[in-house]
Amino acid sequence: MSSLAAAASSTSTGEAVQFWVLAVVAVAGALGAVLMKKAVHSALSLAGTMIVLAVFYLANGAYFLGIVQIVVYTGAIMMLFLFVVMLVGVTAADSLKETIRGQRLLAGLCVLGFGILLGAGIANASLRDFNGLGQANAGGNVQGLAALIFTKYVFAFEITGALLITAVVGAMVLTHRERTGRPATQRERSEARVRGKHLPPLPAPGVYARHNAVDIPGLLPDGTPSELTVNPTLRARGQVRDVSGEALEDLAALEQRSKEWLERNNDRSEERAQ
Amino acid sequence: MNPANYLYLAALLFTIGAAGVLIRRNAIVIFMCVELMLNACNLAFVTFSRLHGNLDGQIIAFFTMVVAAAEVVIGLAIIVTIFRSRHSASVDDASLLKL
């Protein structure tokens, strides 16, 4: 406990090292989140940054927040993101090509200027010496926070509760789909099916006796993969494992071996005849 | 080490997040960048609370997290709805907000 308090009130060399190492990681993660082409990768790198931040919280004596950061943010919110990414799937949005003229340039300028300003602002502030959280965390960080939340900030706290409830309801309202038309009857569905391209059920993925994973397209008699057998989403994501190639290779190898075997037999028969 | 470095880091992260918001087209990614910015702010708050030696900064960061959670919920719901209606999560496709 006391060490923690100490850690909170002064900066040790250890912390410095930790900072310089993790800061790099955090920035890298952030950049990754911005620059990665696929949403999933962005999400993951962002999660990394968050974890790093959680560590920094801890280092700054905000133990409660550090834990919450990991549990709530990284654990819940980022997972929520991933869910949505899965739902939405891949879209044209993922290409990094700019469509609005001058957007990149303007954005760059603004960001640059903004960053410089922030830096300048911080640089201007006099932050030579600081008084750590020693006595603030004396009774324990969580207790301290609790004391504040339920006294000084109780009103804001309650409001936040209301906000959360509202958010939940809002999310439900938004995502709840109203059925506009009447549901299709069985007859209609069957008719639609008859008229559609595929009367029988779609062919199953997988190659008989070798693979049965969903991401492996079945092979047509000539060994080429069939588009119908895999989920379009997977194909769009490029997560289709095409095994047609190795099947053909196997075939070629088989013929090769049989040919060699036949030759050997011919040689034997000649020897017997002499 | 001077804790102000935390602030510089926060500023840097914030800026990066902002750049992401401005550059990316995928609504989800934009959203993530927003989260990044929020986190940067949180870091700043926490650092401040350490510098001042009281917990108010942490409280604010805490509230920020809560609000962010609510915001994410709604935001993602909206994204999903939009995606449903126009089969795209690109913010540029929803460009009807003009005269």
Next chain:
Amino acid sequence: MENLIGLLVLAPLLGAGVLLCGGRRLDRTGHWIGTLLAAASFVIGVVLFADLLGRPADDRELGTTVFSWVPVGGFRADVGFQLDQLSMTFVLLITGVGSLIHLYSVGYMEHDERRRRFFGYLNLFLAAMLLLVLADNYLLLYVGWEGVGLASYLLIGFWQHKPSAATAAKKAFLVNRVGDMGLSIAVMLMFTTFGTFAFGPVLEHADQAGEGKLTAIGLMLLLAACGKSAQVPLQSWLGDAMEGPTPVSALIHAATMVTAGVYLIVRSGAIFDAAPDAQTAVVTVGAVTLLFGAIVGCAKDDIKKALAGSTMSQIGYMILAAGLGPIGYVFAIMHLVTHGFFKAGLFLGAGSVMHGMNDEVDMRRYGGLRTYMPVTFVTFGLGYLAIIGFPGLSGFFSKDKIIEAAFARGGTEGWILGGAALLGAAITAYYMTRVMLLTFFGEKRWQPDADGKLPHPHESPRTMTIPMIVLAFGSVFAGGLFSLNDAFLKWLEPVTGHAEGDSPLTATQVTAATMVVLVVGVALAWAQYGRRPVPVTAPPGGLLVRAARRDLLQDDFNHVVLVRGGEHLTRSLVYVDHTLVDGVVNGTAASVGGLSGRMRRLQNGFARSYAVSMFGGAAVLIAATLLMRAV
């Protein structure tokens, strides 16, 4: 007594109100009501006249202030009446002739379904005219002045279904408005000069004002007189005014209204006496007009227009006399009265002739009517003799005196004016003889009218002949009575003052001269129209004749310069208003619209570009705050 004066004006005014607002139920009796009220005011006039005669010559003046009209600051206009000898003379003339002509109109307008309204207008005219001569200040006089203008407008345009009549009425009013402008400016000048415009103080202190101002006032008054009395250059309306019914021409455009100008000048004598330049202008206008009118009168074949020309020229005589100053004032008024008699008589005669010839006005289509309408012939003839100044008749006395006074002006000026007056007398004799011959003598030149039936000339009903007879008496004896030991002179002298000029010619010489020119004029006319038969269609005639037929081109001048010019001006102004003044405004609006249209482009709808601008804005804000902190 004083209250009677107000009654004098009120009686016909009442009549006008009743007749105009009375509606159809008065159609049966309306004309008699009008005539009765006119006669009533005549009676009142006589009573007042008797009262005045009963007083010593030096205080024959009644004055009364009815109520304070427009009191604003130092500006005080009262409704007040002033009855002195001058006004009295006019009152008698107006109401007398007026009543007679009311009577005449009863017969003349018999077949007009709007007769009630006609009498209403006539009464309105009487009221306005009486107000004009009875007012005790110039502003009230102005009211009457415009009132008679209105009445004349309504009466000239009485047959409104005829576009010509409507146009003539409008023209008359407009030309008069120009004159009225002069009068109103004169009143303003008086106000700024004297601080008041009541006759008493103004005329009393006239000599104290600077001569320049007085001249200005005088010229403005002259302008007014020109407008009302159809003097050059504002005479053009009188000829067209003959579009009105003949009684109107007789009453308004011969006997009374057109003489208002003379009244104005005589009334303002004090001002003119103190402003010789103004007087010169007056006499010039008078001389020019008397010749102008006479010449025009010679050329017209329309009997009424011929008489109108003669009216112009006779009033020219009066103005001339009035311009001569104290020498002439009395004779101006005297000629005015006698002229009132014989000219009204002549017009009524003309009306009677037209009545008999189903409204034919072209003298060349008359001829030999003396046997068919004897009364008309006799009365008209007497009027004729009177106007040409036949010895012993009214015109002789009054006109002679004027010519004499003109010579008495002295110097070359005197010779010029006198010569003009004489020449005018000669021409008068000429054209009046012409009228006489064309109408009553020679062979019949009657033509079928529009409906193709020949006229059956007949004597007019009694209601028409009686007034003619009375007026004939007037035109015969009035002059003699007035000159009987200078009764008229003595009567008016206290108001107008009088001065004997030293004429280069003796009275007898002047008379002889007039006689000579008279004979010459008559002889010429006889030679031209008496001996040879008269062509029904006018011969082309020489340059002067053709010009004279067109009112000496003065009308054309007005048309080209004023009407055309005005039309172009207004048209171009309308254009300017629409394109320039309005265009500037609309242009501004359009440019603003265009600008906003361009700015709309910024709203491209991409949330991200909005975000950029927001972010930039935030950056700017931070920069600003930091700068503030730094400073």
Next chain:
Amino acid sequence: MSFPLLTATAVVPAAGALATAAVPAARRTAAKWLALGVSLATLLLAAAQLVRFDPDAAGPFQLTESHAWIKDFGVRYDLGVDGISVVLIALTALLIPFVVLAGWHDADPLEDSSTRWRPTQGFFALILMVEAMVVIAFEATDVFLFYIFFEAMLIPMYFLIGGFGDRAGERGEAETAAQRSYAAVKFLLYNLVGGLIMLAAVIGLYAVTAHQLGTGTFSLTEIVQARADGRLEFATTTERALFLGFFFAFAVKAPLWPLHTWLPNAMGEATAPVAVLITAVVDKVGTFAMLRFCLQLFPEASKWATPVILVLSLISILYGALLAVGQRDIKRLIAYASISHFGFIVLGIFAMTTQGQGGATLYMVNHGISTAALMLVAGFLISRRGSRLIADYGGVQKVAPVLAGTFLVGGLATLSLPGLAPFVSEFLVLVGTFSRYPVIGVLATVGIVLAALYVLVLYQRTMTGPVAEPVRGMPDLRVRELVVVAPLIVLLLVLGIYPKPVTRIVDPAVEHTMSQVHQSDPKPDVHVNDVEAAK
């Protein structure tokens, strides 16, 4: 605390407007009668003001009411009337009943229009609303209060102009509607621009007072008082700028050349009663405000600007008259005539003589009445034939003599024939101008000739001559219409013959204004003593 008469005079029509608007769609006639009743009630209140008003009482304003309104900005709810405003209020209250009566059928919905749309109620409610605002504007002695209503009255006027018009006639329905909305927008924009510039000036005034008196104020009396005892000193340029700001707005409202072009459109497209409302009531606020605010707040600047303003008004007089001659549309002709008359009013105000200003005030009243008479009769004529073009008429006099007669009287009043009211005022204005600026006075006198020209040309083309085919069988004035016109004509006659009651009330106020501007009438050269002058 006595009965707040001034407030009541404004509140009654306002309340009446709301009540009228609330009348259910089916009960159209009820709404009309209600509106008429309210306007008459207002007339009674205005009459009460006249009765309780004492011309000779000391102090500029009477029947004053004063309450704090917006304390932080020193805005007060100050009402008060002087001789000028009380007369103008009376004029307004007098005209509105006639406007209502004349517009009796103007807003009846067409047969095919849906019953849920309630034009009639709206029409009369808007008229009453305008009346209320105008009355307040006349009563306000607080610059800000005045400004608010000066601007607010644009809104109902906008809807009155844009929402209600004559029958389409030859021009198609769409064409007419387009013209109408154009006119309405033009009216609104012109006056808004003027109003905004004035707002800037108002704020500037506040700033100056706040800076010099410590506490900013909008109160007219207070500012005038402060200037009188030297606590408040305007820098020359400041005063001129503020003056121009105020004057611009008023010059737009009382259309002064070259800010006039909105008036012909507005009056041409609006129905005759609304046109009367514009020119006879609303525009008067502009000229009135020149007299009350421009002169009293900024005397020096007024004197400085006088020459230019006089020239402008002279141009308005002649220009308006000439354009009136050139018009082919009856209502536009009357509009241009009004521009000419407003020129006379402004001329009189800035001639800075008792006669000029008294005459100008009288002119506002008389012009209101005479234009109302002429315009309403013209409206009746147009409603019969369904065309505004002069060329479509002719010989009306023969088929509808009474209509023609009243029209002629209205016209004669417009050309200010002596004996009718406008003559007195016009002559006073001319004399007042002439005694200080002879040349301008003489030039302005030319206007009376032009006036005769356009009136008589109009009368001749429409009323005289052979009967035009479409006019044949045109009915003469109905009782309702006669009830509208007759009183106006009687009033014209009475005020023409005996204007003293009005001048009696106006005179002291004018004297007061003159003293505010430190002006006195020029003296005549020859001193005829007053005994004689009075004779």
